[in-house]
Amino acid sequence: MPTPKNTLFIIGIGPGKDDLLTIAAKEALAQAKVILGYRTYLAQIAHLIRGKEVRATSMMEEVKRAQEALALAEKNGPVALVSGGDPAIYGMSAPVFEVLAARRRPYHVRIEIIPGVTAACAAAARLGAPLSNDCALISLSDRLTPWEQITRRIRLATEGDFVLVFYNPKSKRRKNQLKEALEIVAHRRPPDTPLALVKGAWREEEKIVLTTLAEKERILALADMSSLIIIGNSQSKLIDDFFLTPRGYGEKYRLTDEKA
């Protein structure tokens, strides 16, 4: 079935490694007449969009990008709007649907979202099994959410013994949030709680730091916008070079008693 011309694909491209894109994402990019996205993400898929009409925009221009993508899809699609990771998790789905929710006239656009590997999963795969019990995904960016609301969530998620995943931990202009967030957690969890930073997961520049809350200063110094931070729950531990949050198999099946 050919893709209708008025299609807007919102595509999650995963962590930015060639082969961590879904097959559907690759095919949708191939079908699109125009491709829009933040320039860093477009650079990550450059080999897949060569020769295409590409409109690269800057970081803060999500709304303009969404409006342009909708208008283009209506006139002459299919159009692909690219999102790092997965479009639903702090990605491009929100600006598109917020524009749609505020519209005064209907857009005649058919939206097709292609999910991707979100940063939490991309980072977890490099660390072992850090997310194997309930987790809370929290963005530390206070550009669109009041900081008091974010800190309240960090406190409650810490009390609930969730594994904590911090997206957007730090940027050039925003340095203090991560410091405060780590302090909130360090007041409530012991210093030997596993703490990991994965920077540029799966890409050439990838850097992994696997440590504990006691060494949070190291993490603070290294974090940036391409980093993801994971903090363990009360059961998490560092074993050799991996981060394990038990799901509970060890206890249930008394694995330490077995011969293996």
Add this chain to the structure above:
Amino acid sequence: MPTPKNTLFIIGIGPGKDDLLTIAAKEALAQAKVILGYRTYLAQIAHLIRGKEVRATSMMEEVKRAQEALALAEKNGPVALVSGGDPAIYGMSAPVFEVLAARRRPYHVRIEIIPGVTAACAAAARLGAPLSNDCALISLSDRLTPWEQITRRIRLATEGDFVLVFYNPKSKRRKNQLKEALEIVAHRRPPDTPLALVKGAWREEEKIVLTTLAEKERILALADMSSLIIIGNSQSKLIDDFFLTPRGYGEKYRLTDEKA
């Protein structure tokens, strides 16, 4: 670079649709000499593993499956251990690393985890933009986690105004957890809070119900182990046929004042 023979791939196959697998997942399956997994997931990738040695096991056999995969990879790999969705999120990473953590002797196995599209992202893509603010992923299965701990997390995440995502909401033997979980939330959030169920996301049998907490009985009746439940935060709304949790663009950029 050829894959070392002692490699154990832990592979996230995403929601179970042909093309929502990553390219890396497809390639790892092609390289594997033996493929292990829960039979339902193996059936979803049958077209990719034809002619291979396959060892299908039942739902509760995660630990046996992990032990077998490690032993096979040590002797004669590469071996692929298949996980629905993403291996980190309630998938096969936990049993493998829990077996490793409890080992008395080292396994000489090189583990490579290939992340996938987790159910939260797969379902969100079918609904609009339900997860665009901080969210809590909670499994309602009390097989390995005490129910009191799960309900405590639901309460705290609700207080923190997280979007709630319930994995494993109901099974044949476990019917009451979802009822109780929805009641906890309904006591703390208004009846018009968006509530969605996505069953068999992206597969032929897919069923989507988009409603509100007021109609939780409908969701209760339909949910099963292949379902994912998403409950909005205080900002979420249903618009036409989509579920939107605003990230905050509409407010920040005064989208309702614009002409589009």
